[in-house]
Amino acid sequence: MSSNNKVAIVTGAGSGIGKAAALALLKQGYSVALAGRRPEMLEKAVAESGAGSRALAVVTDVSKPESVTALFDKTLAAFGRLDVLFNNAGIGAPAVGIEDLPFEKWKAVVDTNLTGAFLCTQAAVRIMKSQTPMGGRIINNGSISAHAPRPNSAPYTSTKHAITGLTKSTSLDGRKYDIACGQLDIGNALTDLAARMANGVPQANGSVAVEPLMDVQHVANAVVYMASLPLDANVQFLTVMATKMPFVGRG
Numbered sequence: 137m138s139s140n141n142k143v144a145i146v147t148g149a150g151s152g153i154g155k156a157a158a159l160a161l162l163k164q165g166y167s168v169a170l171a172g173r174r175p176e177m178l179e180k181a182v183a184e185s186g187a188g189s190r191a192l193a194v195v196t197d198v199s200k201p202e203s204v205t206a207l208f209d210k211t212l213a214a215f216g217r218l219d220v221l222f223n224n225a226g227i228g229a230p231a232v233g234i235e236d237l238p239f240e241k242w243k244a245v246v247d248t249n250l251t252g253a254f255l256c257t258q259a260a261v262r263i264m265k266s267q268t269p270m271g272g273r274i275i276n277n278g279s280i281s282a283h284a285p286r287p288n289s290a291p292y293t294s295t296k297h298a299i300t301g302l303t304k305s306t307s308l309d310g311r312k313y314d315i316a317c318g319q320l321d322i323g324n325a326l327t328d329l330a331a332r333m334a335n336g337v338p339q340a341n342g343s344v345a346v347e348p349l350m351d352v353q354h355v356a357n358a359v360v361y362m363a364s365l366p367l368d369a370n371v372q373f374l375t376v377m378a379t380k381m382p383f384v385g386r387g
Contacts (some may be wrong), residue, residue: 140165140195143145143215145207147256148360149178152327153277153355157222160356161363162187169198169211172225198225198252199244208259209370217267220363221260223253223278226295228329231288231338242291250294250302255319257306264315271314271367275359276303278319280383287338306327319363323377325352331365339382350378 145163148154149170158170158181167190170178178193192214193344199201210219224248239284257274261314264272278299285293299319306317324333326349354376362371377383 142219142363143167143169143211143217144220144222145169145171145218145256145260146194146222146224146306147171147252148277150174152329153322153325153352154222154224155181155192155351157224158191158358159185160174160286160353160360161220162191164360164364166190166363167215167221168192169194169207169214169347171198197249198256202256204252204255204259207256208263211265214316216382217270218260218263218352220270221274222273222277222359222363223256223299225252226277226292227251228289234290236241237290240285243248245351246295249292250298253299253302257302261306261310261313261315264310265313269314269315271369273317273363273365273370274306274310275362276306276317276319278321278373280321280323280377282319282321284383287340291328303372309369314367316365316367318371319373320355320358320362321373321375321377322355323375323383324349325376325378326350327352327354335363345382347382348378348380350376 144166148156150172158168161168162185169192171194172178175195182191182193189288194205194207229245270314279296281293281299282296304321336344358376
């Protein structure tokens with residue numbers, strides 16, 4: 137497929153949601169920089185895409201400013217501009233009570249999920265406000281944990297609530313530069329990380345229950361839809377979830 141002359145960066149692109157989104161954008165003709173910490177996974181995704189020079193693997197640790205700077209520099213050098221950033225990289229912590237959580241685990245989640253999204257957003261805004269034509273779109277992976285926690289998930293839930301604040305601030309501050317920012321909240325997409333849902337996971341009432349899952353391609357399609365809008369339109373918040381997962385109501 138010929139290029140649509142748009143350029144995207146996807147973080148956490150070596151597997152799961154990030155990989156699915158990157159492949160979907162490449163299929164639509166985007167040039168995509170796939171960022172992640174595991175080079176072998178990134179190279180596998182690039183090879184699977186069949187997109188040739190439109191797919192660029194960049195080993196990146198989003199929690200480190202110098203690594204983020206290198207990601208955006210390499211993207212500009214390869215493709216010349218930036219139209220879409222999908223802030224997707226994220227990690228969790230052990231499911232233990234807040235009183236037993238080691239500080240190092242808390243800090244790792246905050247550094248990746250929140251600080252990483254901030255650093256990437258900062259770098260993207262600097263490019264988008266200065267390029268011609270000006271502007272671009274930032275999509276944040278908020279998760280339904282941006283609305284309600286699972287048991288023993290204080291680090292992850294706290295960062296995802298914070299992502300909502302980052303999304304709103306970026307949406308407001310980006311207006312004058314034609315930068316749109318929206319949040320995609322995802323529930324129970326079938327990836328390696330979420331596969332445990334099929335075997336039963338703890339519920340708020342103390343029970344363990346099997347939860348329905350949905351094809352991750354639905355998430356990728358949502359990213360493509362949000363990315364495809366003209367910059368005078370924005371999906372501020374979008375939730376895509378397995379229909380019967382225990383989220384709406386009281387389980």
